[in-house]
Amino acid sequence: MLKKFAVAVGGAAMLAVPVTAASAVTPSPLTEIAAQNLWHPSGDVSLDGNQEVPPADLDGSGRLRYFVWGDLFCYRLSVEGISTPTAAHIHHGKAGENGPVVITLGTPKEGMSEGCIRASRHQSESNNATTLTRQELQGITEDEWFHYVNVHNAEHPGGAVRGQLG
Template structure:
Protein backbone atom coordinates (compact mmCIF):
# COMPACT_ATOMS: atom_id res chain seq x y z
CA UNK A 1 0.00 0.00 0.00
CA UNK A 2 1.61 3.31 -1.04
CA UNK A 3 1.44 6.38 1.13
CA UNK A 4 2.87 9.76 0.28
CA UNK A 5 6.20 10.78 1.73
CA UNK A 6 4.52 13.84 3.21
CA UNK A 7 2.51 11.57 5.53
CA UNK A 8 5.73 9.92 6.69
CA UNK A 9 7.39 13.25 7.33
CA UNK A 10 4.30 14.67 9.03
CA UNK A 11 3.94 11.73 11.41
CA UNK A 12 7.62 11.86 12.29
CA UNK A 13 7.61 15.63 12.80
CA UNK A 14 4.64 15.45 15.17
CA UNK A 15 6.21 12.58 17.13
CA UNK A 16 9.66 14.20 17.35
CA UNK A 17 8.24 17.48 18.62
CA UNK A 18 6.32 15.50 21.24
CA UNK A 19 9.57 13.99 22.55
CA UNK A 20 10.63 15.06 26.03
CA UNK A 21 13.01 17.99 26.24
CA UNK A 22 15.05 16.18 28.93
CA UNK A 23 16.45 13.57 26.52
CA UNK A 24 20.23 13.22 26.82
CA UNK A 25 20.81 10.03 24.85
CA UNK A 26 19.43 9.87 21.32
CA UNK A 27 19.52 7.13 18.72
CA UNK A 28 18.08 6.80 15.24
CA UNK A 29 17.67 4.19 12.52
CA UNK A 30 16.86 4.48 8.82
CA UNK A 31 14.60 1.55 7.99
CA UNK A 32 14.66 -0.24 4.63
CA UNK A 33 13.50 -3.56 3.25
CA UNK A 34 16.98 -4.12 1.85
CA UNK A 35 18.43 -4.24 5.38
CA UNK A 36 16.25 -7.23 6.35
CA UNK A 37 18.14 -10.39 7.26
CA UNK A 38 17.98 -12.93 5.75
CA UNK A 39 15.56 -11.07 3.54
CA UNK A 40 13.81 -10.28 1.53
CA UNK A 41 12.10 -7.37 3.18
CA UNK A 42 9.64 -5.09 1.42
CA UNK A 43 11.64 -3.67 -1.53
CA UNK A 44 9.69 -0.38 -1.47
CA UNK A 45 9.54 -0.09 2.30
CA UNK A 46 11.15 2.82 4.11
CA UNK A 47 10.99 4.42 7.50
CA UNK A 48 12.75 6.11 10.36
CA UNK A 49 12.91 5.50 14.08
CA UNK A 50 14.18 7.82 16.79
CA UNK A 51 14.75 6.79 20.39
CA UNK A 52 15.49 9.25 23.20
CA UNK A 53 16.27 8.56 26.84
CA UNK A 54 13.98 10.66 29.02
CA UNK A 55 16.05 11.39 32.12
CA UNK A 56 13.12 12.92 33.97
CA UNK A 57 10.97 9.77 33.82
CA UNK A 58 13.80 7.31 33.18
CA UNK A 59 12.03 5.93 30.12
CA UNK A 60 13.05 5.30 26.54
CA UNK A 61 10.77 7.35 24.30
CA UNK A 62 10.45 6.65 20.60
CA UNK A 63 8.88 7.83 17.38
CA UNK A 64 8.49 5.42 14.49
CA UNK A 65 7.26 6.13 10.95
CA UNK A 66 7.10 3.71 8.03
CA UNK A 67 6.03 4.26 4.45
CA UNK A 68 5.32 2.09 1.41
CA UNK A 69 4.56 -1.03 3.43
CA UNK A 70 1.35 -2.93 4.09
CA UNK A 71 -0.17 -2.36 7.54
CA UNK A 72 2.23 -3.30 10.32
CA UNK A 73 1.52 -6.15 12.72
CA UNK A 74 4.42 -5.58 15.16
CA UNK A 75 7.45 -3.41 15.86
CA UNK A 76 10.45 -4.12 18.09
CA UNK A 77 13.97 -3.19 18.99
CA UNK A 78 16.06 -6.33 18.59
CA UNK A 79 19.52 -7.16 19.88
CA UNK A 80 21.77 -7.90 16.90
CA UNK A 81 24.50 -6.38 14.75
CA UNK A 82 24.10 -5.60 11.05
CA UNK A 83 23.66 -8.76 9.01
CA UNK A 84 22.50 -10.87 11.96
CA UNK A 85 19.13 -11.59 13.51
CA UNK A 86 18.59 -11.31 17.22
CA UNK A 87 15.85 -11.51 19.82
CA UNK A 88 13.41 -8.68 20.42
CA UNK A 89 14.29 -6.79 23.61
CA UNK A 90 11.85 -3.85 23.46
CA UNK A 91 8.31 -3.94 22.10
CA UNK A 92 7.20 -0.74 20.37
CA UNK A 93 3.62 0.25 19.61
CA UNK A 94 2.65 -1.12 16.22
CA UNK A 95 2.46 1.67 13.63
CA UNK A 96 -1.12 2.57 12.76
CA UNK A 97 -2.70 2.87 9.34
CA UNK A 98 -0.92 6.23 8.94
CA UNK A 99 2.41 4.42 9.38
CA UNK A 100 3.34 6.05 12.68
CA UNK A 101 3.59 5.27 16.35
CA UNK A 102 5.25 6.81 19.37
CA UNK A 103 5.44 6.29 23.07
CA UNK A 104 7.69 5.63 26.02
CA UNK A 105 8.74 2.32 27.57
CA UNK A 106 10.61 1.33 30.70
CA UNK A 107 13.77 -0.68 30.17
CA UNK A 108 16.19 -2.24 32.61
CA UNK A 109 19.36 -0.44 33.67
CA UNK A 110 21.39 -3.29 32.16
CA UNK A 111 19.68 -2.87 28.77
CA UNK A 112 20.09 0.91 28.94
CA UNK A 113 23.82 0.50 29.62
CA UNK A 114 24.18 -1.98 26.78
CA UNK A 115 22.33 0.34 24.40
CA UNK A 116 24.45 3.31 25.47
CA UNK A 117 27.73 1.40 25.05
CA UNK A 118 26.87 -0.31 21.75
CA UNK A 119 23.89 1.19 19.90
CA UNK A 120 24.91 -0.51 16.64
CA UNK A 121 24.31 -3.84 18.40
CA UNK A 122 20.56 -3.15 18.17
CA UNK A 123 18.11 -2.71 15.33
CA UNK A 124 14.51 -1.65 14.83
CA UNK A 125 12.27 -4.04 12.91
CA UNK A 126 8.71 -3.56 11.66
CA UNK A 127 6.73 -6.66 10.67
CA UNK A 128 3.56 -7.16 8.63
CA UNK A 129 1.54 -10.04 7.19
CA UNK A 130 3.37 -9.95 3.84
CA UNK A 131 6.78 -9.95 5.59
CA UNK A 132 6.30 -11.64 8.98
CA UNK A 133 10.06 -11.86 9.57
CA UNK A 134 10.36 -8.14 8.90
CA UNK A 135 9.24 -5.65 6.26
CA UNK A 136 11.82 -2.97 7.13
CA UNK A 137 14.84 -2.88 9.41
CA UNK A 138 17.48 -0.39 10.48
CA UNK A 139 20.51 -0.47 12.81
CA UNK A 140 20.55 2.07 15.62
CA UNK A 141 23.21 4.77 15.66
CA UNK A 142 23.84 7.89 17.66
Template sequence: MLESNQKALGFGAIVVALALASGVASADGKITLSGSEEVPAVTTSASGTGTITVKNDKTVTGSVTTKDIVGVAAHIHLAPAGKNGPPVITLTKKSDNEWNVPEGSKLTDEQYAAYQAGHLYVNVHSAANKAGEIRAQLKP
Protein backbone atom coordinates in the same frame (compact mmCIF):
# COMPACT_ATOMS: atom_id res chain seq x y z
CA MET B 1 43.86 25.31 4.69
CA LEU B 2 40.36 26.68 4.12
CA GLU B 3 39.96 24.61 0.94
CA SER B 4 41.07 21.49 2.85
CA ASN B 5 38.48 22.14 5.60
CA GLN B 6 35.73 22.71 3.02
CA LYS B 7 36.56 19.39 1.35
CA ALA B 8 36.50 17.62 4.73
CA LEU B 9 33.12 19.16 5.57
CA GLY B 10 31.74 18.12 2.17
CA PHE B 11 32.98 14.57 2.70
CA GLY B 12 31.37 14.47 6.17
CA ALA B 13 28.01 15.47 4.70
CA ILE B 14 28.30 12.70 2.14
CA VAL B 15 29.08 10.13 4.86
CA VAL B 16 26.04 11.24 6.90
CA ALA B 17 23.79 11.10 3.82
CA LEU B 18 25.03 7.60 2.97
CA ALA B 19 24.54 6.41 6.54
CA LEU B 20 20.97 7.67 6.62
CA ALA B 21 20.19 6.13 3.23
CA SER B 22 21.53 2.74 4.29
CA GLY B 23 19.13 2.08 7.15
CA VAL B 24 21.24 3.11 10.12
CA ALA B 25 20.74 5.56 12.93
CA SER B 26 22.67 8.74 13.53
CA ALA B 27 24.05 9.92 16.86
CA ASP B 28 20.95 12.05 17.47
CA GLY B 29 18.69 8.98 17.34
CA LYS B 30 17.29 9.65 13.87
CA ILE B 31 16.77 6.47 11.90
CA THR B 32 15.87 5.44 8.38
CA LEU B 33 14.48 1.93 8.00
CA SER B 34 14.89 -0.08 4.81
CA GLY B 35 14.41 -3.62 3.58
CA SER B 36 18.09 -3.90 2.67
CA GLU B 37 18.99 -3.89 6.40
CA GLU B 38 16.79 -6.90 7.19
CA VAL B 39 18.44 -10.31 7.59
CA PRO B 40 18.01 -11.67 5.02
CA ALA B 41 17.50 -8.49 2.98
CA VAL B 42 13.94 -7.83 1.80
CA THR B 43 13.13 -6.28 -1.58
CA THR B 44 10.36 -3.80 -0.78
CA SER B 45 9.13 -0.30 -1.53
CA ALA B 46 8.43 0.10 2.20
CA SER B 47 10.46 2.56 4.23
CA GLY B 48 10.42 4.26 7.58
CA THR B 49 11.88 7.18 9.46
CA GLY B 50 11.89 8.15 13.08
CA THR B 51 13.80 8.93 16.20
CA ILE B 52 14.69 6.45 18.94
CA THR B 53 16.51 8.00 21.90
CA VAL B 54 18.27 6.05 24.65
CA LYS B 55 19.22 8.21 27.62
CA ASN B 56 22.03 7.63 30.12
CA ASP B 57 19.47 6.40 32.67
CA LYS B 58 18.60 3.65 30.12
CA THR B 59 15.13 5.03 29.35
CA VAL B 60 14.00 4.73 25.74
CA THR B 61 11.67 7.10 23.90
CA GLY B 62 10.71 7.70 20.31
CA SER B 63 8.61 6.72 17.35
CA VAL B 64 8.78 5.38 13.81
CA THR B 65 6.65 6.46 10.86
CA THR B 66 6.33 4.02 7.96
CA LYS B 67 5.41 4.27 4.29
CA ASP B 68 4.18 1.60 1.83
CA ILE B 69 3.83 -1.12 4.49
CA VAL B 70 0.93 -2.55 6.44
CA GLY B 71 2.78 -3.14 9.67
CA VAL B 72 1.54 -5.82 12.03
CA ALA B 73 4.22 -5.40 14.72
CA ALA B 74 7.33 -3.33 15.51
CA HIS B 75 10.10 -3.99 18.00
CA ILE B 76 13.51 -2.98 19.23
CA HIS B 77 15.65 -6.12 19.03
CA LEU B 78 18.99 -7.17 20.51
CA ALA B 79 21.56 -8.09 17.81
CA PRO B 80 24.38 -6.52 15.82
CA ALA B 81 24.03 -5.54 12.17
CA GLY B 82 23.79 -8.61 9.96
CA LYS B 83 22.22 -10.76 12.68
CA ASN B 84 18.72 -11.27 14.05
CA GLY B 85 17.93 -11.27 17.74
CA PRO B 86 15.11 -11.31 20.28
CA PRO B 87 12.81 -8.35 20.82
CA VAL B 88 13.47 -6.28 23.94
CA ILE B 89 10.81 -3.57 23.52
CA THR B 90 7.52 -3.92 21.65
CA LEU B 91 6.42 -0.67 20.03
CA THR B 92 2.75 0.30 20.17
CA LYS B 93 0.76 1.12 17.05
CA LYS B 94 -0.50 4.71 17.27
CA SER B 95 -1.96 4.83 13.73
CA ASP B 96 -1.71 2.92 10.46
CA ASN B 97 1.78 4.29 9.86
CA GLU B 98 3.11 5.24 13.30
CA TRP B 99 4.70 3.15 16.04
CA ASN B 100 5.72 4.50 19.48
CA VAL B 101 8.06 3.32 22.18
CA PRO B 102 5.76 2.76 25.18
CA GLU B 103 6.06 5.30 27.96
CA GLY B 104 8.33 4.08 30.76
CA SER B 105 10.42 1.78 28.52
CA LYS B 106 13.84 1.10 29.99
CA LEU B 107 16.77 -1.12 28.99
CA THR B 108 18.46 -3.54 31.37
CA ASP B 109 22.19 -3.11 32.04
CA GLU B 110 22.93 -5.86 29.47
CA GLN B 111 20.66 -4.26 26.84
CA TYR B 112 22.19 -0.83 27.47
CA ALA B 113 25.69 -2.26 26.99
CA ALA B 114 24.47 -3.82 23.73
CA TYR B 115 23.08 -0.43 22.65
CA GLN B 116 26.43 1.22 23.42
CA ALA B 117 28.08 -1.40 21.18
CA GLY B 118 25.58 -0.75 18.36
CA HIS B 119 23.80 -4.07 18.92
CA LEU B 120 20.17 -2.92 19.02
CA TYR B 121 17.93 -2.46 16.01
CA VAL B 122 14.34 -1.48 15.30
CA ASN B 123 12.20 -3.18 12.69
CA VAL B 124 8.64 -3.30 11.45
CA HIS B 125 7.01 -6.63 10.59
CA SER B 126 4.33 -7.23 7.95
CA ALA B 127 2.09 -10.18 7.10
CA ALA B 128 4.23 -10.84 4.02
CA ASN B 129 7.50 -10.53 5.99
CA LYS B 130 6.76 -11.88 9.45
CA ALA B 131 10.40 -11.73 10.57
CA GLY B 132 10.60 -8.06 9.54
CA GLU B 133 10.27 -5.99 6.38
CA ILE B 134 12.24 -2.85 7.23
CA ARG B 135 15.01 -2.29 9.76
CA ALA B 136 17.52 0.21 11.12
CA GLN B 137 20.41 -0.38 13.50
CA LEU B 138 20.45 1.99 16.52
CA LYS B 139 23.70 3.86 17.14
CA PRO B 140 24.69 5.55 20.39
Protein backbone atom coordinates in the same frame (compact mmCIF):
# COMPACT_ATOMS: atom_id res chain seq x y z
CA MET C 1 -0.68 3.76 36.93
CA LEU C 2 0.08 6.92 34.94
CA LYS C 3 2.81 9.15 36.35
CA LYS C 4 4.17 12.45 35.13
CA PHE C 5 7.87 12.67 34.43
CA ALA C 6 9.54 16.09 34.13
CA VAL C 7 11.98 16.46 31.26
CA ALA C 8 14.53 19.28 31.28
CA VAL C 9 15.83 20.31 27.89
CA GLY C 10 18.73 22.71 27.57
CA GLY C 11 18.31 23.70 31.21
CA ALA C 12 15.49 26.09 30.28
CA ALA C 13 12.27 24.20 29.65
CA MET C 14 10.43 21.75 31.84
CA LEU C 15 7.82 19.42 30.42
CA ALA C 16 5.65 16.86 32.13
CA VAL C 17 5.68 13.72 29.98
CA PRO C 18 3.26 10.98 31.01
CA VAL C 19 4.88 7.59 31.48
CA THR C 20 3.62 4.32 32.84
CA ALA C 21 5.08 1.34 34.61
CA ALA C 22 8.16 -0.33 33.17
CA SER C 23 6.32 -2.74 30.93
CA ALA C 24 3.81 -0.37 29.37
CA VAL C 25 4.02 1.85 26.32
CA THR C 26 2.41 5.25 26.75
CA PRO C 27 0.53 6.43 23.65
CA SER C 28 1.41 9.85 22.20
CA PRO C 29 3.60 11.37 24.96
CA LEU C 30 5.76 13.07 22.35
CA THR C 31 3.06 15.22 20.79
CA GLU C 32 3.59 17.97 23.34
CA ILE C 33 7.37 17.66 23.00
CA ALA C 34 7.11 18.07 19.23
CA ALA C 35 4.66 20.98 19.58
CA GLN C 36 7.13 22.79 21.83
CA ASN C 37 10.04 21.92 19.51
CA LEU C 38 11.82 20.12 22.37
CA TRP C 39 12.57 16.95 20.39
CA HIS C 40 16.32 16.30 20.48
CA PRO C 41 16.82 12.61 19.66
CA SER C 42 19.63 10.42 20.97
CA GLY C 43 19.24 8.33 17.82
CA ASP C 44 17.87 8.81 14.33
CA VAL C 45 17.60 5.53 12.43
CA SER C 46 16.61 4.94 8.78
CA LEU C 47 14.77 1.69 8.03
CA ASP C 48 14.49 -0.12 4.70
CA GLY C 49 13.86 -3.58 3.34
CA ASN C 50 17.47 -4.12 2.23
CA GLN C 51 18.66 -4.21 5.85
CA GLU C 52 16.35 -7.11 6.73
CA VAL C 53 17.89 -10.60 6.86
CA PRO C 54 17.03 -11.81 4.28
CA PRO C 55 16.10 -8.58 2.40
CA ALA C 56 12.34 -8.03 2.51
CA ASP C 57 10.08 -5.17 1.39
CA LEU C 58 12.34 -3.21 -0.97
CA ASP C 59 9.68 -0.50 -1.47
CA GLY C 60 9.35 0.11 2.27
CA SER C 61 11.10 2.69 4.38
CA GLY C 62 10.87 4.15 7.83
CA ARG C 63 12.47 6.18 10.55
CA LEU C 64 12.98 5.70 14.28
CA ARG C 65 13.85 8.71 16.36
CA TYR C 66 14.47 8.06 20.04
CA PHE C 67 15.94 9.59 23.14
CA VAL C 68 17.06 8.13 26.42
CA TRP C 69 16.93 10.14 29.60
CA GLY C 70 17.80 8.27 32.77
CA ASP C 71 15.71 5.10 32.72
CA LEU C 72 13.24 6.45 30.15
CA PHE C 73 13.26 5.37 26.48
CA CYS C 74 11.01 7.53 24.27
CA TYR C 75 10.54 7.00 20.56
CA ARG C 76 8.69 7.97 17.42
CA LEU C 77 8.53 5.30 14.70
CA SER C 78 7.19 5.93 11.21
CA VAL C 79 6.95 3.63 8.17
CA GLU C 80 5.67 3.89 4.61
CA GLY C 81 5.53 1.76 1.50
CA ILE C 82 4.68 -1.47 3.33
CA SER C 83 1.39 -3.26 3.90
CA THR C 84 -0.27 -2.86 7.30
CA PRO C 85 2.30 -3.39 10.08
CA THR C 86 1.58 -6.13 12.60
CA ALA C 87 4.43 -5.56 15.09
CA ALA C 88 7.53 -3.48 15.81
CA HIS C 89 10.50 -4.34 18.01
CA ILE C 90 14.02 -3.46 18.99
CA HIS C 91 16.22 -6.55 18.73
CA HIS C 92 19.72 -7.41 19.88
CA GLY C 93 21.83 -8.20 16.82
CA LYS C 94 24.48 -6.68 14.63
CA ALA C 95 24.03 -5.80 10.94
CA GLY C 96 23.43 -8.87 8.79
CA GLU C 97 22.25 -11.03 11.70
CA ASN C 98 18.87 -11.60 13.30
CA GLY C 99 18.55 -11.58 17.06
CA PRO C 100 16.12 -11.80 19.98
CA VAL C 101 13.56 -9.13 20.82
CA VAL C 102 14.73 -6.64 23.45
CA ILE C 103 11.50 -4.64 23.62
CA THR C 104 8.19 -4.44 21.78
CA LEU C 105 7.30 -0.99 20.42
CA GLY C 106 3.87 0.30 19.49
CA THR C 107 2.79 -0.99 16.09
CA PRO C 108 2.68 1.84 13.52
CA LYS C 109 -0.62 0.62 12.03
CA GLU C 110 -1.48 4.03 10.57
CA GLY C 111 2.12 4.80 9.62
CA MET C 112 3.35 6.05 13.00
CA SER C 113 3.64 5.05 16.64
CA GLU C 114 5.28 6.74 19.58
CA GLY C 115 5.69 6.20 23.25
CA CYS C 116 7.88 6.18 26.32
CA ILE C 117 8.97 3.08 28.19
CA ARG C 118 10.51 3.20 31.65
CA ALA C 119 13.19 0.59 32.24
CA SER C 120 12.80 -1.67 35.23
CA ARG C 121 15.20 -3.67 37.32
CA HIS C 122 13.70 -7.08 36.56
CA GLN C 123 11.71 -9.01 33.99
CA SER C 124 10.26 -12.50 33.89
CA GLU C 125 10.11 -15.13 31.19
CA SER C 126 6.49 -14.21 30.52
CA ASN C 127 7.06 -10.46 30.05
CA ASN C 128 10.58 -10.30 28.59
CA ALA C 129 9.39 -8.94 25.21
CA THR C 130 7.40 -6.12 26.82
CA THR C 131 9.63 -5.16 29.74
CA LEU C 132 12.81 -3.21 29.12
CA THR C 133 15.43 -3.79 31.81
CA ARG C 134 17.95 -1.18 32.87
CA GLN C 135 20.71 -3.46 31.58
CA GLU C 136 19.01 -3.67 28.15
CA LEU C 137 18.57 0.10 28.07
CA GLN C 138 22.25 0.52 28.90
CA GLY C 139 23.07 -1.85 26.03
CA ILE C 140 20.98 0.25 23.63
CA THR C 141 22.78 3.43 24.65
CA GLU C 142 26.31 2.03 24.86
CA ASP C 143 26.26 -0.66 22.13
CA GLU C 144 23.76 0.68 19.62
CA TRP C 145 25.66 -1.14 16.82
CA PHE C 146 24.37 -4.39 18.33
CA HIS C 147 20.69 -3.37 18.22
CA TYR C 148 18.22 -2.89 15.42
CA VAL C 149 14.60 -1.90 14.98
CA ASN C 150 12.27 -3.64 12.59
CA VAL C 151 8.63 -3.52 11.59
CA HIS C 152 6.75 -6.69 10.66
CA ASN C 153 3.68 -7.28 8.49
CA ALA C 154 1.71 -10.30 7.25
CA GLU C 155 3.67 -10.48 4.00
CA HIS C 156 7.01 -10.35 5.87
CA PRO C 157 6.46 -11.87 9.33
CA GLY C 158 10.21 -11.87 10.01
CA GLY C 159 10.36 -8.15 9.29
CA ALA C 160 9.52 -5.90 6.34
CA VAL C 161 11.93 -3.02 7.10
CA ARG C 162 14.87 -2.73 9.47
CA GLY C 163 17.49 -0.26 10.64
CA GLN C 164 20.55 -0.58 12.88
CA LEU C 165 20.55 1.81 15.83
CA GLY C 166 24.22 2.61 15.36
